[in-house]
Amino acid sequence: MNLHKATLRVLYTVSILFAAGVILKGYGYYSLPVEMRPHSALHQALKPGGLWGHGLGILGSSMVLLLFLYSARKRNLFGLRFGRIKNWLNIHIFFGIMGPVFINLHTSFKFGGIVAVSYYSMMAVMLSGFLGRYLYVQIPRKISGEELTFKEMKQTATHLTNMLTEKYQLNQVTLIQIDRLAGTQNNRGGFSAILAIMKSDLTRFFKLQKLQKEIHRSYPKLPQAELRRIISIISKQSLLLRKISFLKVVQPLLHYWHVVHKPFAYVMVIIMFIHIGVAILFGYRWIF
Numbered sequence: 001m002n003l004h005k006a007t008l009r010v011l012y013t014v015s016i017l018f019a020a021g022v023i024l025k026g027y028g029y030y031s032l033p034v035e036m037r038p039h040s041a042l043h044q045a046l047k048p049g050g051l052w053g054h055g056l057g058i059l060g061s062s063m064v065l066l067l068f069l070y071s072a073r074k075r076n077l078f079g080l081r082f083g084r085i086k087n088w089l090n091i092h093i094f095f096g097i098m099g100p101v102f103i104n105l106h107t108s109f110k111f112g113g114i115v116a117v118s119y120y121s122m123m124a125v126m127l128s129g130f131l132g133r134y135l136y137v138q139i140p141r142k143i144s145g146e147e148l149t150f151k152e153m154k155q156t157a158t159h160l161t162n163m164l165t166e167k168y169q170l171n172q173v174t175l176i177q178i179d180r181l182a183g184t185q186n187n188r189g190g191f192s193a194i195l196a197i198m199k200s201d202l203t204r205f206f207k208l209q210k211l212q213k214e215i216h217r218s219y220p221k222l223p224q225a226e227l228r229r230i231i232s233i234i235s236k237q238s239l240l241l242r243k244i245s246f247l248k249v250v251q252p253l254l255h256y257w258h259v260v261h262k263p264f265a266y267v268m269v270i271i272m273f274i275h276i277g278v279a280i281l282f283g284y285r286w287i288f
């Protein structure tokens with residue numbers, strides 16, 4: 001496991017355990033009706049302006065602001081030119097999931113007024129992030145996370161085919177099966193294309209298993225390790241071919257997704273700043 005993955009794993013583990021701890025400790029409080037809450041011993045700590053409640057709000061909103069560093073890195077702004085875009089997106093997603101979790105705990109699951117607009121925008125942006133991520137990974141990319149050009153995609157596909165036919169001597173029948181696995185005969189658009197991609201992802205594992213058995217039957221002398229290597233190349237190849245064949249549908253969908261996703265994010269941040277400004281004006285300064 002590389003350093004980036006290990007760091008992410010630690011960040012997720014620590015944050016999830018912390019959030020779970022707060023939920024376990026505060027469950028009795030959070031489940032009380034609002035008018036009963038002031039009588040709870042936990043009220044002073046867990047109310048949105050309380051020591052813990054307010055701290056959770058600061059933590060959550062800082063995380064939500066930090067996720068915008070991804071936009072800066074993508075555009076090489078503020079000297080952010082280091083690190084793979086792909087890794088920055090993973091950090092964006094970490095802040096985009098855990099920030100809203102802590103903000104939910106800060107609200108103590110009770111809110112109203114103008115800040116509710118920010119809250120619902122945040123939840124909409126967060127949830128739509130999962131769809132965006134799904135579309136994002138449908139576009140063939142380099143290890144760095146940058147998009148492959150069409151020429152690079154074709155070159156990679158040809159290289160993988162050559163490996164299968166020249167190095168491993170696979171026949172034409174197997175190549176046709178790879179095409180079928182990839183579902184390259186795509187003529188669908190919009191939502192129906194997304195459903196087809198999802199279906200292909202859900203059935204891939206089983207289709208690959210079947211193909212592995214067929215190859216084993218056709219080439220019984222092939223050592224197991226070699227067979228596994230071939231299947232791994234076939235898996236890469238078929239996925240790449242599928243991504244290429246759906247590219248014309250996925251690229252505009254990701255573009256429209258951006259068009260919807262971004263304004264909600266900006267509305268959320270603007271109202272969040274108004275909310276923070278008003279809280280400071282009213283003297284809520286946490287421990288400061």
Ligand code: HEM
Nearest residue numbers: 064071093096097100122125126129130132133136262265
């Ligand atoms: C409160 C939470 C979130 C906010 C405010 C937010 C905000 C944004 C913004 C402003 C962008 C545009 C970046 C740019 O092109 O400059 C973006 C892109 C993106 N976000 Fe989020 N996001 C949130 C959560 C998430 C989550 C939870 C996920 C995934 C599970 C996610 C996945 C993505 C993806 C895949 C992109 C597109 C990356 C690209 O095309 O370069 N986001 N987000």
